[in-house]
Amino acid sequence: MLLFASVAERAGTRKFTLDLAEPATVGSARDAILARYPALEPFVHNLMYALNEEYARENETITPRSTLALIPPVSGG
Amino acid sequence: MLLFASVAERAGTRKFTLDLAEPATVGSARDAILARYPALEPFVHNLMYALNEEYARENETITPRSTLALIPPVSGG
Amino acid sequence: MLIRVTPDILVPAEAIASVASSRAGAINIFLGVVRDNNLGRSVNYLDYEAYPTMAEKVMREIAEESVVRFGFEDVAVLHRTGRLEIGETSLLIAVSSGHRAESFEGGHWLVNEIKKRVPVWKKEVWADGESWVEGPESLGMQAPSHG
Amino acid sequence: MLIRVTPDILVPAEAIASVASSRAGAINIFLGVVRDNNLGRSVNYLDYEAYPTMAEKVMREIAEESVVRFGFEDVAVLHRTGRLEIGETSLLIAVSSGHRAESFEGGHWLVNEIKKRVPVWKKEVWADGESWVEGPESLGMQAPSHG
Numbered sequence: 001m002l003l004f005a006s007v008a009e010r011a012g013t014r015k016f017t018l019d020l021a022e023p024a025t026v027g028s029a030r031d032a033i034l035a036r037y038p039a040l041e042p043f044v045h046n047l048m049y050a051l052n053e054e055y056a057r058e059n060e061t062i063t064p065r066s067t068l069a070l071i072p073p074v075s076g077g
Numbered sequence: 078m079l080l081f082a083s084v085a086e087r088a089g090t091r092k093f094t095l096d097l098a099e100p101a102t103v104g105s106a107r108d109a110i111l112a113r114y115p116a117l118e119p120f121v122h123n124l125m126y127a128l129n130e131e132y133a134r135e136n137e138t139i140t141p142r143s144t145l146a147l148i149p150p151v152s153g154g
Numbered sequence: 155m156l157i158r159v160t161p162d163i164l165v166p167a168e169a170i171a172s173v174a175s176s177r178a179g180a181i182n183i184f185l186g187v188v189r190d191n192n193l194g195r196s197v198n199y200l201d202y203e204a205y206p207t208m209a210e211k212v213m214r215e216i217a218e219e220s221v222v223r224f225g226f227e228d229v230a231v232l233h234r235t236g237r238l239e240i241g242e243t244s245l246l247i248a249v250s251s252g253h254r255a256e257s258f259e260g261g262h263w264l265v266n267e268i269k270k271r272v273p274v275w276k277k278e279v280w281a282d283g284e285s286w287v288e289g290p291e292s293l294g295m296q297a298p299s300h301g
Numbered sequence: 302m303l304i305r306v307t308p309d310i311l312v313p314a315e316a317i318a319s320v321a322s323s324r325a326g327a328i329n330i331f332l333g334v335v336r337d338n339n340l341g342r343s344v345n346y347l348d349y350e351a352y353p354t355m356a357e358k359v360m361r362e363i364a365e366e367s368v369v370r371f372g373f374e375d376v377a378v379l380h381r382t383g384r385l386e387i388g389e390t391s392l393l394i395a396v397s398s399g400h401r402a403e404s405f406e407g408g409h410w411l412v413n414e415i416k417k418r419v420p421v422w423k424k425e426v427w428a429d430g431e432s433w434v435e436g437p438e439s440l441g442m443q444a445p446s447h448g
Contacts, residue, residue: 002205004203004205004273004275005203005275005277005286006275006286006288009286046288050205050208050273053205053207053208053211054208054211069205069208069273071205071273072275072286072288073288073289073290074269074270074271074272074273074274074275074289074290075269075274075275075276075286075287075288075289075290076202076204076209076233076244076245076268076269076272076273076274076275076276077186077233077244077245077265077268077269077274077290077401079352081350081352081420081422082350082422082424082433083422083433083435086433123435127352127355127420130352130354130355130358131355131358146352146355146420148352148420149422149433149435150435150436150437151416151417151418151419151420151421151422151436151437152416152421152422152423152433152434152435152436152437153349153351153356153380153391153392153415153416153419153420153421153422153423154254154333154380154391154392154412154415154416154419154421154437166313166314166317166330167313167314170313170332174334174388175388176336176337176387176388177336177337177338178334178336179333179334179335179336180331180332180333180334181331181332181334182329182330182331182332182408183313183329183330183331183332184327184328184329184330184401184404184405185317185327185328185329185330186326186327186401187321187325187326187327187328187397188326189323189324189325189326189399190323190324191324240323241321241322241323250334252336254331254333254409254412255409257331258331258405258408258409258412261329261405262401262402262405265401265405
C-alpha cells in the first residue's frame with residue numbers, strides 16, 4: 001500500500017503491506033486500511049485509488065502482490 | 078520614401094526622395110511614386126502606407142522631410 | 155517524447171530541443187512557476203510530492219492523447235518535485251505543431267489535463283503555517299501547521 | 302518589456318528571463334519556426350525583411366495593448382530578419398501572468414496581432430524559384446523567380 005501527501009502525513013506512514021482475505025477488492029482493501037489508520041476517515045470521501053499505477057474503481061479485484069495507492073485530490077502543475 | 082519586399086524588388090529601389098507640390102497628402106505622394114515607377118501599378122490595391130513610422134490614411138497631410146513608406150501585405154511571424 | 159518527473163531544475167531549452175521537427179512551424183512552451191501569493195495569502199515556498207512512476211505513466215498517456223487530438227509533431231512534459239522557491243519552474247511542457255493555433259489550444263489542454271490527472275501534490279508553506287493543496291484549483295485545507 | 306528586431310539568433314532563455322516576475326504563476330513562450338514545407342510545396346529557406354524601426358514600434362504597441370487586455374506581468378517580442386534555415390526561429394514571444402488561461406489566450410492573441418500588423422515580410426525560397434509571401438496566411442504570388 002502507498003500513501004501520499006496529506007494522507008501519508010495523517011497516517012504517519014507512506015508504505016506498508018496488508019494481508020487481505022480473498023477475494024479482495026480495492027474497496028475491501030480501503031476498509032482494511034481505515035481499520036488500521038482510523039485518522040484517515042475524514043479523507044476517504046475525496047480519495048481516488050490506483051492499482052498497479054492505474055486509476056481503479058472500488059469494485060476492482062486485488063491480487064496478491066498488487067500495489068494499491070490512495071490518491072488524494074491532485075494539485076500538480 | 079521607403080520601399081520594402083516585393084515593392085522594392087519591382088521598383089528596383091528601396092529609398093529615394095520626392096519633391097511634392099504642397100499641400101501634399103499620402104495619396105498624392107503615392108501617385109507621384111507611381112508616375113516614377115509605373116511597374117508598381119499592380120501592387121497599389123494591396124498597399125498600406127506608413128508616415129513617420131505610423132500607419133496613415135491616404136488623405137493624411139505630408140509635411141517636408143516626412144518619411145513615407147509603402148507597406149505591402151505583411152507576412153512576419 | 156520527453157516525459158520526466160525529477161527533483162532537478164527544469165531547463166526549457168532541453169524541452170524545446172526535444173520537440174524540434176522540420177515539419178513544425180510552431181513551438182509552444184508553458185512554464186508553471188511558483189508565485190509569491192495564492193488566494194490573497196503570501197507564499198514562502200512550495201513542496202511538491204509525486205507518485206513518480208505513475209505520474210510519468212499518466213503524463214505519457216496525456217501526451218500521447220494530445221498528439222492524436224491536436225496532431226502535434228512531438229511533446230515534452232516535465233514535472234519537478236521537492237522544495238521549489240518563488241520563481242522556480244514546477245511544470246514545463248513543450249509542443250511542436252505545423253501551425254500556431256493548435257500549439258496554443260493543445261498546449262492549454264495538455265496543462266489542464268496534467269493538473270487534473272497526474273498524481274502530484276503541492277504543499278504551500280507560508281510564514282505561519284502550511285497546507286496541502288487539494289485539487290487542481292482548490293484553496294487547500296488552510297489549517298495552520300502544528301510543527 | 303523586451304522588444305527587438307534583429308538578424309541574430311533568438312534565444313528563448315533570454316526572453317523567459319526578461320518576463321520573470323515573483324507574481325507570475327505562468328509563462329507562455331511561442332516560437333515561430335521555419336517549416337520545410339508550405340501549402341504542399343517544399344521550402345529551402347526563408348528570407349525575412351523588416352522596416353526595423355517601425356516594426357519595433359508596432360511590436361511595442363501590441364505588447365502594451367496585451368498587458369492591458371490580459372493583465373500580463375511582462376511581455377517580450379523578438380523578430381529575426383535575414384536568411385533563416387529550416388528549424389530556425391523567426392518569432393519569439395514570452396508572456397508572464399498570474400494564471401495559465403490568460404497566458405495561453407493572450408499569447409495567441411499577441412502572435413495573431415503581430416502577424417497582422419508588424420511591417421515584416423518573408424520570401425519563400427524553393428528549389429525552383431522564390432516568392433514574397435503577401436499577407437499573414439496567404440499563398441504568396443507563386444511566381445517562379447527569373448534569377
